[in-house]
Amino acid sequence: MSWTDHLLLMPVLLPLFSAVAMLLLGGEKRRPQKAALNLIATVALLFIAVALLRQADADPDGARVSVYLLANWPAPFGIVFVLDRLSALMVLLSAVLGLAALLYALARWHRAGSHFHTLFQLQLMGLNGAFLTGDLFNLFVFFEVLLAASYGLLLHGSGPDRVRTGLHYIAVNLAASLLFLLGVSLMYAVTGTLNMADLAVRAPALGKEDRMLLEAGAALLGIAFLVKAGMWPLGFWLPPAYAAASPPVAALFSIMSKVGVYALIRVWLLLFSEPTGGDSALFGSNWLLWGGVLTIFYGSMGVLASQDMARLAGYSVLVSTGTILAILGTGHTSVTGSALFYLVNSTLALGAFYLLLELVERGRTAGADMLAVTLEAFGDDAFTEKEVGVAIPAVMAVLGIAFVCCGLLLAGLPPLSGFVAKFAMVTTLFEPEGLAAAPNATPTTAWVLLAAIVGSGLMVLVAMTRAGIRTFWAPIQRTVPRVQVIEIAPVIGLLGLCAVLTVYAGPVMRYMQATATALHAPHDYVRQVLAEPQVKERRP
């Protein structure tokens, strides 16, 4: 076994060990060391994620899956880590967002609480573990790791607002975790296995009565995932919680709601895709489709109704989740591919928007309020330190252009990748052979989806325009905020990545389509996971 085989484990081990090291480093005095360690670990994670992505895509046409048997137990008995295109993509996405959020936080926000860096690394560990694991119960454990870290991060900076929404967030997620457990144990009771690949083998062979129990378990599991993803009516907690979180944390959270979507794609398509689903193929796809459409509707109304930008961003998260879910609900391969493209695009754009909006609002009273609250809670020393770092010139122009880019991306207008994503979704939805082959897409649903996608884009555009006018043009007297390079750089970086996505839309789309093809025909995945040989004992 060469060292590159162990690379698969690094996205979990590296954050774990750096978090432990930070805990050992101790209290507030060592913050610079912790920040440096955090930065090094996150940059290393980014490189590892790129390497993993290349490994997953080494064979452009095939569906090669890398499997790591933990403690060398063979597949259905031990816990396995599995790397395929989808998990590699998600790990890379979380590393990119993590780096952007961290750079932003280094300017000032990491000083607003004591254990920011430790929690940050643990959050990344939970995210990566959830993306890489091939075991249902292990998925639960990693969900709990990432949730526990997110509880701490959400409360970072303290203040009544964060504590109140944090209370709701924790209560909702604890209840969802219980549903998760119920679903997992029901599935185990029926099939006798927790390995996802093995589940996919055993599920179609079940009798009629057991099948009912399996579907009940899958439905409970689905509810737990959809609470995380924020589907209507399970997502009321999301906009206030994300709005109350400190900006770097909110940016990192923009991938948190996508974890629910990821888990749903993974488990749902393994168990209930057409080739492996048997009698219950595409079970629940109507719920996804119509639930997604309702989520888009609810999110669009929320976007129009929200008065401040943080809430607007929260409802945009709901719109993007709803779009992905609705598109997935049609159950067709090429449509899933374009939904994945949209997922990457909207996650990056929302991350950039969450970082940007605090910079924009810094000149206004609303932003000042938030800082004042933190100041009150944490004493003066956190923020009266002299500002270090280089401020950028022409602040308003830079902020304005970044804001326009965010608006274009979220609304899905040309020339940026938001348009490419929406265009791809609509085209694949209406392709004649696509429509005929899509098992759950009648012309009516395709038209409803088209209306929802285009309509939500319009709503987001209206709301963003209004917010932009109110912020950039309307104020007669406003203080121009002081923005440091390290704060605006992550925003520009994320938006630049979206521009890169636009330019390289062809290769990226090829990757997404390969991912979707593998997801909709999970035989290769299942076979490779279950056939992974144990490592032979090395004899001297």
Added chain:
Amino acid sequence: MEMIVAIAIGVLTGSGIWLILRPRTFQVIIGLSLLSYAVNLFIFSTGRLRIGMPPVLEVAAKGDPSLYVDPLPQALVLTAIVIGFATTALFLVVLLAARGFTGTDHVDGREPET
């Protein structure tokens, strides 16, 4: 025995759901605890409810699965208990912080207007 366990799970779940829908934070936390007890019992029961059966194979004994209970749900239950305990403790801390900030134990941070 199945009946007793099933009724226990049902009662715990019912009380838990009623409590988490109540407006006081303390009621919510007790409700979540009751729900997690119910879920733990449920997981435990998926490994068959049998008395006097070991979950671990004995040395030189027959490898007949009907003589044993499934050990895996017991391991799952242990993990679930530990995680549930930790998250409930964390929730308790947030609950106290909310009480300190808002001066009330209402989940919305303010008393409803009468």
